[in-house]
Amino acid sequence: MESIKLFEFTEKTNVTVLDWLVVAGFIFITILISLFYTRRSRKSVTDYFASGQGVPWWILGTSMVATTFAADTPLAIAGLVVTQGIWGNWFYWSQVPQFLIGVYFFSRLWRRAGILTDNELVNVRYSGKAANWLRGFRAIYFAVPYNAITMGFVILAMTRILELTFNVSKLWGTIISVLITMGYTAISGLWGVLATSFFQFFLAMGMTIYLAVIAVGAAGGFPSMLAKLSQIYGQAKASSMLSIIPQPDAPNMSFTIFLLYILFSWWTTGPTDGGAYFAQRMISAKNEKHAFLGYYWFNIWHVVLRPWPWIIVGIAAAVLFPGIASKNPLTGKLEANPELGYIAVMLKYLKPGLLGLMFSAFLAAFMSTISAQINWGASYLVNDLYKPFIKKNASEKHYVRVSVIAVAFSAILGGIISFFMKKIFTGWLLLWAINAGIGVVYIARWYWWRVNAWSEISAIASLMIIFSIIFFAKSTVTLKTVLIVIMLINIGCLIAFGLTKKEWRKNNLKASIFSITVAVIAITLILLVTLPEKNFPWTLIYTLPMSLSIWLTVTILTKPTDENVLTEFYRRVHPGGIGWKRISAKIPQEEVGSPVFTKNNIIGCILGIASTYTALVGFGKLIFGNKLLGSALLIITAILIYFIIKFMGKEKWEYKKTL
Numbered sequence: 001m002e003s004i005k006l007f008e009f010t011e012k013t014n015v016t017v018l019d020w021l022v023v024a025g026f027i028f029i030t031i032l033i034s035l036f037y038t039r040r041s042r043k044s045v046t047d048y049f050a051s052g053q054g055v056p057w058w059i060l061g062t063s064m065v066a067t068t069f070a071a072d073t074p075l076a077i078a079g080l081v082v083t084q085g086i087w088g089n090w091f092y093w094s095q096v097p098q099f100l101i102g103v104y105f106f107s108r109l110w111r112r113a114g115i116l117t118d119n120e121l122v123n124v125r126y127s128g129k130a131a132n133w134l135r136g137f138r139a140i141y142f143a144v145p146y147n148a149i150t151m152g153f154v155i156l157a158m159t160r161i162l163e164l165t166f167n168v169s170k171l172w173g174t175i176i177s178v179l180i181t182m183g184y185t186a187i188s189g190l191w192g193v194l195a196t197s198f199f200q201f202f203l204a205m206g207m208t209i210y211l212a213v214i215a216v217g218a219a220g221g222f223p224s225m226l227a228k229l230s231q232i233y234g235q236a237k238a239s240s241m242l243s244i245i246p247q248p249d250a251p252n253m254s255f256t257i258f259l260l261y262i263l264f265s266w267w268t269t270g271p272t273d274g275g276a277y278f279a280q281r282m283i284s285a286k287n288e289k290h291a292f293l294g295y296y297w298f299n300i301w302h303v304v305l306r307p308w309p310w311i312i313v314g315i316a317a318a319v320l321f322p323g324i325a326s327k328n329p330l331t332g333k334l335e336a337n338p339e340l341g342y343i344a345v346m347l348k349y350l351k352p353g354l355l356g357l358m359f360s361a362f363l364a365a366f367m368s369t370i371s372a373q374i375n376w377g378a379s380y381l382v383n384d385l386y387k388p389f390i391k392k393n394a395s396e397k398h399y400v401r402v403s404v405i406a407v408a409f410s411a412i413l414g415g416i417i418s419f420f421m422k423k424i425f426t427g428w429l430l431l432w433a434i435n436a437g438i439g440v441v442y443i444a445r446w447y448w449w450r451v452n453a454w455s456e457i458s459a460i461a462s463l464m465i466i467f468s469i470i471f472f473a474k475s476t477v478t479l480k481t482v483l484i485v486i487m488l489i490n491i492g493c494l495i496a497f498g499l500t501k502k503e504w505r506k507n508n509l510k511a512s513i514f515s516i517t518v519a520v521i522a523i524t525l526i527l528l529v530t531l532p533e534k535n536f537p538w539t540l541i542y543t544l545p546m547s548l549s550i551w552l553t554v555t556i557l558t559k560p561t562d563e564n565v566l567t568e569f570y571r572r573v574h575p576g577g578i579g580w581k582r583i584s585a586k587i588p589q590e591e592v593g594s595p596v597f598t599k600n601n602i603i604g605c606i607l608g609i610a611s612t613y614t615a616l617v618g619f620g621k622l623i624f625g626n627k628l629l630g631s632a633l634l635i636i637t638a639i640l641i642y643f644i645i646k647f648m649g650k651e652k653w654e655y656k657k658t659l
Helices: 017-036 045-054 057-068 072-082 086-093 096-106 107-112 120-126 128-166 170-218 222-233 235-242 253-269 277-284 288-305 307-320 338-349 353-390 398-416 423-434 439-447 451-470 476-500 501-526 540-557 563-571 578-584 599-625 626-647
Strands: 323-327 334-336
Touching: 017 128, 017 170, 017 353, 045 107, 045 288, 057 170, 057 253, 057 277, 057 288, 057 338, 057 353, 072 307, 072 338, 086 096, 086 120, 086 253, 086 307, 096 253, 096 439, 096 599, 107 288, 107 307, 107 439, 120 128, 120 277, 120 563, 128 170, 128 338, 128 353, 128 398, 128 423, 128 451, 128 563, 170 307, 170 338, 170 398, 222 235, 222 307, 222 626, 235 439, 277 288, 277 353, 277 501, 288 307, 288 323, 288 540, 288 599, 307 599, 323 338, 323 501, 338 353, 423 563, 439 451, 451 476, 451 540, 451 578, 501 540, 563 578
Parallel strands: none
Antiparallel strands: 323 334
């Protein structure tokens, strides 16, 4: 393989009047839908942020897919195909167990909780001042820096598209895209976000499928495209690019990264219980069944159906535009940027009118994500910060007005952050790195009574500290020394309490032994493993065992949640499981509804995970010509779906609250 020369894509785009009319028509329809829902959203803050809890499954599930279908996603995946290969998509394909566990064991709990935002769960689940501090901290942390980073790389993608399509500068691209989305989100609340997302998703999905067909045709058809891939990149690189699962001997430690994704990522990183804007959708559902089906619908689209058109365009772009690059704004030098390949295909091969429709599809994907993010962030700022801590007893109209201001603040902040980002996938890695390990406590808070507010506080704080040490440490020796000292202090605290407090030792011996064991594992990993990169998923090797041990230690060293609060929480959501045995034993069975932690749900969840993966790989094999294996996998998928439906038929969907 010869060295691929870098080039800057500067082809002038022939944007016609027809393209402008199509884009204008799309924006007009979006605003019209938003205006239709304006009056409904203005009744109360509950209507503004939770749609009055009357959303059917097909709208809320599609809205979830649309939210994760941002303008950045096709670009990032096109880049992944070149830099890593198709297997790089396991970055998010590995989340399938997380999503299916969310469907079976968390979707109904969110609906039962009777809250407005997922952050409000803090005061339902925990007690004391620590609960108030946690709710306030989470409101600021997730609504401001966390949300701003997420919006930053989404806005970055949209400004790149605007720059290449219409020659609009990054500054004006940011202002235009943010203002349009901020406007309709502010006036229509979550109902407007859901309705516009539904329309926007199917436009975006339809155009990405069409672009995949055009891209393959431009590359000479599938057989020719795959042959050219080998000619340009060499047989070994091309084979790696087309691998759905990397080989154990693949270069750049690909197989190790793959293992980190599938073994650890799904249960440790981010909102493992379906929190954030996913929870916002489930909270807004008509009932538990709609929350369950909506989250399931999202999983099917998000993993099985949506990625393949993007991947196909990414492969075609690798053939049509090898070496595509962009200038580093700081150095002025060309740097390889395969993420731009997706845009290049769109601009070069789409005809007038269709180019406008494709741009509208990107705008739709952008709007659906940004509108959801700013609505979710604003809900935190108003419901979990302003309302409980700043102005408690104002009118609903006042809170709606403040909500509009919060929406504007969130949108503007995201736009500012986008100027500090260069590559989309780098933003993804940063976001996941600061959450690598926090997911365990999110699962535990629903299914173990002993988790308290300090558990979450220590989990978040320890991750921030550990990641900062990893990121800023100047030498490996310093990094490892500091991390080992932290773990030794953690072990020392447990031993000190165990030796001096007999009653405490009696109640917490098993948990203490487990926490010390995890701490020893962390120390061993720190000593034996040197991180190849200070990025996700490598950071998991240190952050996961360290944060797990720390928050477990803090949990058993602090007072449990008040028993009255735990009792009311169990009555309200009734998750079931042995982790609540101490509390559930004191509550008469007739006072609670049906649990979700059941044998049927465990089997259904396992079948759901298996069917999702067989469908995902089956479609991939069919697309790339392996008809026998692809068909066999899809037949297995159909059989698994039959049993899933059979188990769902046995489920009791009615749930009686006893508050």
